[in-house]
Amino acid sequence: MSISFWTDALISDLGRRGADHLAELSSTLLDILLPPTCLLCGDGIERGDLCIDCEVSLCGSWPALVVPCQFCGMPRSKLPVPPFDQPCGGCPAKPYPFKSVTPMGIYQGAVREAVIATKRAAHGALASSLGVRLGKLIQRTDFVDQIDCVTFVPTHRWRRMIRGGPSGAQRMAISVGKVIKVPIIESLTTTRWVAKQSLLADEKRELNVRGAFRIKRSYAWQRSLNLRDQHILLVDDVLTTGATAKESTSVLMQAGAASVRLAVIARAVKR
Ligand SMILES: [Zn+2]
Ligand SMILES: [Zn+2]
Structure with missing residues (x-):
């Protein structure tokens, strides 16, 4: 040479x-x-993005001997061992249209604080960080290899403008997709203004989102995205009545999706 x-x-x-x-x-x-600080409490940290206390609070919101029901996400006791492939006592009479739900935690304490904080654009990094943790949870499921793409519940463009950036759910979905290494697609959009679900009574939430979403069309040809036979993971921040996730799932299924599974940071539990 x-x-x-x-x-x-x-x-x-x-x-x-x-x-x-x-x-x-x-x-x-x-x-x-x-100096790096915890994204949730602001305390100084040496590495990572959350302090040990916040990390433990976020990941430890499921009490011992309790697991989420795969159909509704509600906590169900491990004892006596229930048939996990059957709906739990808390499942709605009319099953949800999504195939399963994977909640990272219960909507209380640090998990609730974190989800509320991600509603503000300034906490985009926290939303992404929560998404990474949700992605790691999905990575450990037995269905991760079946997922073709990750998507998220839509937010009206005015709300995104007011917020000044992507929604928390979008940032979470991007992180989840990166962790499980599948494409992230913006498949849904809104057809009209939608009032905040959290400000409405449970019985008004379904009506609030009914017909409010549709499949996004390409800018160039105005063709709807082709979702035929896709196994989709839908990401949202919190599952309460399930109205938003149900409406999103119905639109995706009508567009030809083979299945929709739901992944959320938190499951709201009525006391
Ligand atoms: Zn902290
Ligand atoms: Zn259930």
Whole structure:
């Protein structure tokens, strides 16, 4: 091999190592100037994005010996061992249209605080961080290999403008898709303004979202996205009555999806 080959290789290696050192130095300087803080409580942390206390509170909201029902997400006791492939006592009389629901936690304490914080655009990083944790949970399920794509419940564009960025659910879905390595698609959009579900009584929520969503069309040809035979993972922040997830699922199924599974950060539990 010629001397110039080795010279070029040496210069290239020095350049790469120089860039690596520069990136490391910038990161260290940033840590000194802006010490990392927990995305939820703001306490100083050494690494990661949440402090140990918040991490434990977020991941430990399911009491021992309790698991979520795969059909409605409500807590069900592990004892005596129930038939997990059957609906629980809390399942609605008319089954949800989604095939299963995977809630990361119960909508209380730190989980509730975190979900409420992600409603503000300033907490986009927290929404992404929660999405990573939800993605890791999905990664451990027995259906992860069947998922073709990840999508999220839609938000009206005015609400996104008021918020000043993507919705929390969208950021969560992007993180989930990255963790389980499947495409993230913006499949749904709104047909009209939708009042905030959290401000309405349970019985008014279904009416509030009825007919409010449709499949998104491509900008160029105005053709609806082709979802035929797709196994879709739908992501939302919280499951309360299920009205939004049900309406979203119905639209996806009418568009030809083979199945829709729901993944949420939190399951609201009536006391
Ligand atoms: Zn914290
Ligand atoms: Zn159930």
